[in-house]
Amino acid sequence: MSSNKAFKPKARRPRGFEDRLSHHLRAEQALIQAASGVYERWGFERLETPAFEFADCLGKFLPDDDRPNEGVFALQDDDEQWMALRYDLTAPLARFSAEHFQDLAKPFRRYQYGDVWRNEKPGPGRFRQFIQCDADSVGAPGTAADAEIIALASEVMAAVGLERGEYAVRVNDRRLLDGILESLGAGAAEARLKVLRAIDKMDRLGRHGVELLLGAGRKDESGDFTPGAGLDAASITRVLDFIEAGGGTRGEVIERLIPIVGAGVGGAGVSALEEIAAILNALNVDEDQVIFDPSIVRGLGYYTGPVFEVELNLSATYENGQPIRFGSVGGGGRYDDLVARFTGQAVPATGFSFGVSRFAAALSALDRIKDSAPDPLVIVLAVDKDHMATYFQLAAQLRAEGLRAEAFVGGGNMGKQLKYADRRGADFAVIVGEDERQNQTVTIKDLKLGARLAQQIEDNKAWREDQPAQFTLPLAGFAKALHERLV
RNA sequence: GCCGCCUUAGCUCAGUUGGUUAGAGCGCUUGAUUGUGGAUCAAGAGGUCCCCCGUUCGAACCGGGGAGGUGGUACCA
Numbered sequence A: 001m002s003s004n005k006a007f008k009p010k011a012r013r014p015r016g017f018e019d020r021l022s023h024h025l026r027a028e029q030a031l032i033q034a035a036s037g038v039y040e041r042w043g044f045e046r047l048e049t050p051a052f053e054f055a056d057c058l059g060k061f062l063p064d065d066d067r068p069n070e071g072v073f074a075l076q077d078d079d080e081q082w083m084a085l086r087y088d089l090t091a092p093l094a095r096f097s098a099e100h101f102q103d104l105a106k107p108f109r110r111y112q113y114g115d116v117w118r119n120e121k122p123g124p125g126r127f128r129q130f131i132q133c134d135a136d137s138v139g140a141p142g143t144a145a146d147a148e149i150i151a152l153a154s155e156v157m158a159a160v161g162l163e164r165g166e167y168a169v170r171v172n173d174r175r176l177l178d179g180i181l182e183s184l185g186a187g188a189a190e191a192r193l194k195v196l197r198a199i200d201k202m203d204r205l206g207r208h209g210v211e212l213l214l215g216a217g218r219k220d221e222s223g224d225f226t227p228g229a230g231l232d233a234a235s236i237t238r239v240l241d242f243i244e245a246g247g248g249t250r251g252e253v254i255e256r257l258i259p260i261v262g263a264g265v266g267g268a269g270v271s272a273l274e275e276i277a278a279i280l281n282a283l284n285v286d287e288d289q290v291i292f293d294p295s296i297v298r299g300l301g302y303y304t305g306p307v308f309e310v311e312l313n314l315s316a317t318y319e320n321g322q323p324i325r326f327g328s329v330g331g332g333g334r335y336d337d338l339v340a341r342f343t344g345q346a347v348p349a350t351g352f353s354f355g356v357s358r359f360a361a362a363l364s365a366l367d368r369i370k371d372s373a374p375d376p377l378v379i380v381l382a383v384d385k386d387h388m389a390t391y392f393q394l395a396a397q398l399r400a401e402g403l404r405a406e407a408f409v410g411g412g413n414m415g416k417q418l419k420y421a422d423r424r425g426a427d428f429a430v431i432v433g434e435d436e437r438q439n440q441t442v443t444i445k446d447l448k449l450g451a452r453l454a455q456q457i458e459d460n461k462a463w464r465e466d467q468p469a470q471f472t473l474p475l476a477g478f479a480k481a482l483h484e485r486l487v
Numbered sequence B: 001g002c003c004g005c006c007u008u009a010g011c012u013c014a015g016u017u018g019g020u021u022a023g024a025g026c027g028c029u030u031g032a033u034u035g036u037g038g039a040u041c042a043a044g045a046g047g048u049c050c051c052c053c054g055u056u057c058g059a060a061c062c063g064g065g066g067a068g069g070u071g072g073u074a075c076c077a
Helices: A022-041 A090-099 A143-159 A174-183 A189-200 A202-214 A233-243 A250-261 A264-282 A356-365 A385-400 A414-424 A434-439 A447-454 A460-466 A478-486
Strands: A052-054 A074-076 A082-085 A108-117 A129-138 A167-173 A217-219 A225-227 A290-292 A306-312 A328-334 A349-355 A377-380 A404-407 A428-431 A441-446 A470-474
Touching: A022 A108, A022 A129, A022 A143, A022 A356, A052 A090, A090 A108, A090 A129, A090 A349, A129 A143, A129 A356, A143 A167, A143 A264, A143 A290, A143 A306, A143 A328, A143 A349, A167 A174, A167 A264, A174 A189, A174 A233, A174 A250, A174 A264, A189 A202, A189 A233, A202 A217, A202 A233, A233 A250, A250 A264, A250 A290, A264 A290, A264 A306, A306 A349, A328 A356, A349 A356, A377 A385, A377 A414, A385 A404, A385 A478, A414 A428, A414 A447, A434 A441, A441 A447, A441 A478, A470 A478
Parallel strands: A167 A290, A377 A404, A377 A428
Antiparallel strands: A052 A082, A074 A082, A108 A129, A129 A349, A167 A306, A217 A225, A306 A328, A328 A349, A428 A441, A441 A470
């Protein structure tokens, strides 16, 4: 009983999970609001779904194994059914669409943002919990819907404050590569997957690395061997020619692709790009905003037609001078088979998704977050603890003026309280003690000004006596007077 | 999963060939200043040297195993 060694847990976080502070949250909120505004104006409806779904609804993670949490966070409900935290917002949308299929006006245009969770090894800029923001059209078979989503993605980038040339939406169509692989006799699912993986590594490994992965395989620096797709030399050349067929205007890319992919499946892909190009041109989407790029892969699994990625062309460096790589901040495409898993009925769908947390981090690093500075803060010091009621009234008057204000409710003398105000980054401290009560005044200390002046002052005695950063206002109407000083 | 690096105070890190009582800077607390933050000075608090086993008269230090962190790579609906 009398153990004086009480168990003290170490304060720590599971890896890949972040505490997010106010400035970070403001950055994320600004992004979500900008994107939501665009989605709303384009006629998308907001939807929220729960964090948990039944594991079988999320996809391939069936609760057959003892441990269905490969990649997801899963637990068993009290009826022993496996539930899992959603790993994206698309699977819940497919579930919702299937569940309410009759009630929805098709195409169902919905947007959604919220946390998603992935039980994988985290890395730099990669977390196990993060926010996604999606817009999708469910039940829209035509390429027009894809073109719309692409234009929407481009508009979101502009809405968050990015200028032309600072971002690009890169568009491809899965059927182009499918056509090529088919004609090479490499259309089998397994080979196709390996080819997609290899192409996806183009930016990191370069042409030569991809060449190895398309052929026999590649050994990386650590000595680990990655098996290749096993294509022959002629086929590798054709695939590489294809993925390097980008560059120039959308029309030029299409012209270049026609002879490479031929008719059949690939031809359908070319037609899709032609239709997308026509719509983008009609919407005055610039050639540098949306680019056709055959090297875009965008995930592996469920995309069936047009796919696209949104990338930032900006660069920044860490404090240590290392360049920050932003890479892709979002993307999307057509997925025609997702809802059919539930209903058996083919439901075409297309959508866009971006990672709010990663995007916000990039914009913060670039110092491009709008409205990220909080409003000025005033702290009313608790000079005499028996006059707390008065201090709360003063704070209320400041709030009524539209300022952020709080009465100090902690402990400690004035020195401590000013130190608190300083650390909070407050702009002003309001001091009302015996003297001020006598004279019906308030003393205002300009903390920011004081901090600046203090840098030049050597003698502590002098600045304490002079108090150059302080001024006195009449008690009546002090809040208004202070507010006016701020403008 | 595979490969590398790291783990000593709240934080960043020193710590000699293995030697007795493990240090610094920053931060924190208190005071110089009983109603004044950011300068300066002084004092103080704060440690399972990641854990276990072994070698040794003696281990923060050497050996083995484990855990955690981190970077790369693989996978990523």
